[in-house]
Amino acid sequence: MESESLDSPPSSPIADNGENNLQPFFVLHKALPRKGSRKASETGKTRSKLASLSSPKAADKSEETKQVGEDDYDKVRLEAFDFIWSKIDRTIKDVLLNINISVFDVIHQWVCESFSSIKSAGTPGGLHSYPPLTDITCRQIFTGLVMTKNVEFVDDLLTFKELAMHLKSHDSHVVTLSSMDFTAKSGIGGCLRSLQRQLIKFTPDTADISILVSWYSEPENKGYPIVVIIDDMERCNGSVLSEFILILREWVIKIPVILIMGVGTTIDAPKKLLTSNALQYLSPCKFTLGSPSERMDAIMEALLVKLCTGFDIGHKVAVFLRNYFLRKDGTVTSFIRALKIACSKHFLMEPLSFLSEGFLSEDSHSFWMEMCELLPEEMHKCAFDLPSCKLIDDVSCMSTETLVSGLSAVKGLRKDWSSVVLCLFEAGKFHRINLFDIFCEALDPNHQSGTVEDRVKASSSGIFLHSEECFGQRKTGFISQAVRRIKDLPPAHLSQLLQIWRKHTEGITEINVKVDELLSMLDFDGESKSNKQDGIGSPRKPVSNGVIKSPRKGKIGSPRKVTSPGESKSPKKVRIGSPKKAASRSHLNTEKDKKAVNLKAVKLLECMVKDYQEPIESLPFHEIFCFKHVDILQSALIGDPRKMIQVDLLKSHTYLHCSCCNKSGESLLPSMNDTSIIYQLAQEHGDLINLHDWFQSFKAIILPPSNTKKGKRKLQMSPLRKKRKVAVEVESISEASIQARFCKAVTELQITGLLRMPSKRRPYFVQRIAFGF
Numbered sequence: 001m002e003s004e005s006l007d008s009p010p011s012s013p014i015a016d017n018g019e020n021n022l023q024p025f026f027v028l029h030k031a032l033p034r035k036g037s038r039k040a041s042e043t044g045k046t047r048s049k050l051a052s053l054s055s056p057k058a059a060d061k062s063e064e065t066k067q068v069g070e071d072d073y074d075k076v077r078l079e080a081f082d083f084i085w086s087k088i089d090r091t092i093k094d095v096l097l098n099i100n101i102s103v104f105d106v107i108h109q110w111v112c113e114s115f116s117s118i119k120s121a122g123t124p125g126g127l128h129s130y131p132p133l134t135d136i137t138c139r140q141i142f143t144g145l146v147m148t149k150n151v152e153f154v155d156d157l158l159t160f161k162e163l164a165m166h167l168k169s170h171d172s173h174v175v176t177l178s179s180m181d182f183t184a185k186s187g188i189g190g191c192l193r194s195l196q197r198q199l200i201k202f203t204p205d206t207a208d209i210s211i212l213v214s215w216y217s218e219p220e221n222k223g224y225p226i227v228v229i230i231d232d233m234e235r236c237n238g239s240v241l242s243e244f245i246l247i248l249r250e251w252v253i254k255i256p257v258i259l260i261m262g263v264g265t266t267i268d269a270p271k272k273l274l275t276s277n278a279l280q281y282l283s284p285c286k287f288t289l290g291s292p293s294e295r296m297d298a299i300m301e302a303l304l305v306k307l308c309t310g311f312d313i314g315h316k317v318a319v320f321l322r323n324y325f326l327r328k329d330g331t332v333t334s335f336i337r338a339l340k341i342a343c344s345k346h347f348l349m350e351p352l353s354f355l356s357e358g359f360l361s362e363d364s365h366s367f368w369m370e371m372c373e374l375l376p377e378e379m380h381k382c383a384f385d386l387p388s389c390k391l392i393d394d395v396s397c398m399s400t401e402t403l404v405s406g407l408s409a410v411k412g413l414r415k416d417w418s419s420v421v422l423c424l425f426e427a428g429k430f431h432r433i434n435l436f437d438i439f440c441e442a443l444d445p446n447h448q449s450g451t452v453e454d455r456v457k458a459s460s461s462g463i464f465l466h467s468e469e470c471f472g473q474r475k476t477g478f479i480s481q482a483v484r485r486i487k488d489l490p491p492a493h494l495s496q497l498l499q500i501w502r503k504h505t506e507g508i509t510e511i512n513v514k515v516d517e518l519l520s521m522l523d524f525d526g527e528s529k530s531n532k533q534d535g536i537g538s539p540r541k542p543v544s545n546g547v548i549k550s551p552r553k554g555k556i557g558s559p560r561k562v563t564s565p566g567e568s569k570s571p572k573k574v575r576i577g578s579p580k581k582a583a584s585r586s587h588l589n590t591e592k593d594k595k596a597v598n599l600k601a602v603k604l605l606e607c608m609v610k611d612y613q614e615p616i617e618s619l620p621f622h623e624i625f626c627f628k629h630v631d632i633l634q635s636a637l638i639g640d641p642r643k644m645i646q647v648d649l650l651k652s653h654t655y656l657h658c659s660c661c662n663k664s665g666e667s668l669l670p671s672m673n674d675t676s677i678i679y680q681l682a683q684e685h686g687d688l689i690n691l692h693d694w695f696q697s698f699k700a701i702i703l704p705p706s707n708t709k710k711g712k713r714k715l716q717m718s719p720l721r722k723k724r725k726v727a728v729e730v731e732s733i734s735e736a737s738i739q740a741r742f743c744k745a746v747t748e749l750q751i752t753g754l755l756r757m758p759s760k761r762r763p764y765f766v767q768r769i770a771f772g773f
Helices: 044-053 063-121 154-168 187-200 209-216 238-250 269-273 292-306 315-329 332-349 353-360 364-373 377-384 400-431 435-443 452-461 478-488 491-504 509-537 579-612 630-637 641-650 652-656 659-664 674-682 691-702 705-717 721-751
Strands: 141-147 173-177 226-230 257-263 282-288 688-690 765-768
Touching: 063 141, 063 154, 063 257, 063 282, 063 292, 063 332, 063 353, 141 238, 154 173, 154 226, 154 257, 154 332, 173 187, 187 209, 187 238, 238 257, 257 269, 292 332, 292 400, 292 435, 315 332, 315 435, 315 630, 332 353, 332 630, 353 364, 353 400, 364 400, 377 400, 400 435, 400 478, 400 491, 400 579, 435 478, 478 579, 491 509, 491 579, 509 579, 641 652, 641 674, 674 691, 674 721, 688 691, 691 721, 691 765
Parallel strands: 141 257, 141 282, 173 226, 226 257
Antiparallel strands: 688 765
């Protein structure tokens, strides 16, 4: 007893027995090892992996090692997912930063101006005592109110984090406080301690503002503003925040604090939250961030339209994501999470999804040719068994060259498709149409249905179709609205639109030339026609020698002397061919010419939609990079957790991929998870499960009948009483272990909501809550 350490557990009568000494155990036994997380790497790693899989040694394997080969292809797909999603994630962060960077620069400039005003009112960081200031303007705190316009706060976390990093990079002391620092429970001491912890790098015993004064008076800390960012002001406790402001205003000269507070509703939010005494010491300035719809359009443009990452979504998935964004919480964070789930599901389900990595390669054709030549025959056949390739009946066409050329064609058509979508979006901006709406309609394989015959008739007869006729029954569609809006654009806006079109259509030479022609026509109407208007349609102007000359060759009528103001005027006579009539006709011709340019722009956009906006889902081999399973995505996001738990428990062997469970099929083995065993045994009962029968069935699985019979024979054949006693004791110990495992598994089923524990009315029965799925 003396040799026992203080940390050792108390001894028990059965502590020396190893079977009764129950230790924590792993619920899931070890499955096949999976790959570690891989950072963004080059595509050559995928090539080497496929080369090793398709080597002659790998081809001459047994049936058991072929299963390992399939798992190796799973690793290749997961590596491709890591590579592509890392590219998507970097793009999203860059887009969000670029949207806010202009506002961040304005905020930084305001911080510098505010700090200069504070320095002009006193000497920050001086060692002398705080001077009593009577002027209220000297004790005001410069406060920036950042309007976030977000329904939920989750999108603002990254925004204010980037703002803090931006201000730190410009030599400012930055402190970030949340609404949890301004609670009634923690009081004013909580926010002051958080302020000191971030600035002084340690938490003092007392929350004393004078400690910050001593810290700021140090030479390495003086001369820089202290920016306190409160990310969500409206969630703070009003009395605590008001007291915090009143304390800071007493030390604003010694500690040059500048407040930046996030506001999600209106600019009057501080008046509703703070006391009037605290409001009078604030000098507010308003800053506005982009709205969630603007951020979403920027992400859509950079990610799903411009950037061809090798991952796209189908029409139904796009509509679901749009509704999920608009009707759920309206946050960009939820959209990004849903997009990542869709991407992971796609690479998990599609066997050839690792070929999507070629879209990011500079020489995609060579990349795909090298990878497709390494594919085994089964994987090669899988590509031509896709639903989009069902029309290929010729066996000679099912070659590697056909697959590579098909993927290369998809990449080229995808680039032209994105150019047209961007042109439609620029036209839809005048009608306040979001890019997400145009994107969803452009993905619809049936968005041009019902108009093909009209287009053929119009092209054969030479009749020009306006947008109302061109889009048939879908007159209220977003694409139709964007096209119709061009007819009413003024020349200045139309010129601006065409210049943007010229940038988007640089890869389409035919369209780019026509855009240049429209721009030249518009310039001619804007310059030459304006000169003609000034000469004829404008009011009469005195010129040299008192003669009005026509800008055209020759003269209209004879020279006419301009009447001076002092001369008498003769009665007005209207004649055919007079300058007034000529000006009227010229004005009508000018308006007609301007209208003609608008109509030609409409016709050009319609031709772009007809010739280059082929939906992705109508292209061959699009299943390799396009995710269309909206039901799977909906189940993952909205989900049915109880159903998924039941599926996992009943089909655990399909997820674990262990050798013993796979060979057994549907039969129960002792190596399986205890919770999975007892839940499968529960399927043999009704709504009430007898605990005794349930436990005996579980015990029969854990201890096979052969072991039980063998133990009984030993008891019968044992001639000595002492040996028989030891055998009975061993049997009781194993019984306790089984009972402990059974109770643990039943408790897990209760926690997951599949069982209800025994009641006083039925103490020996548990009740099932979930039946089927």
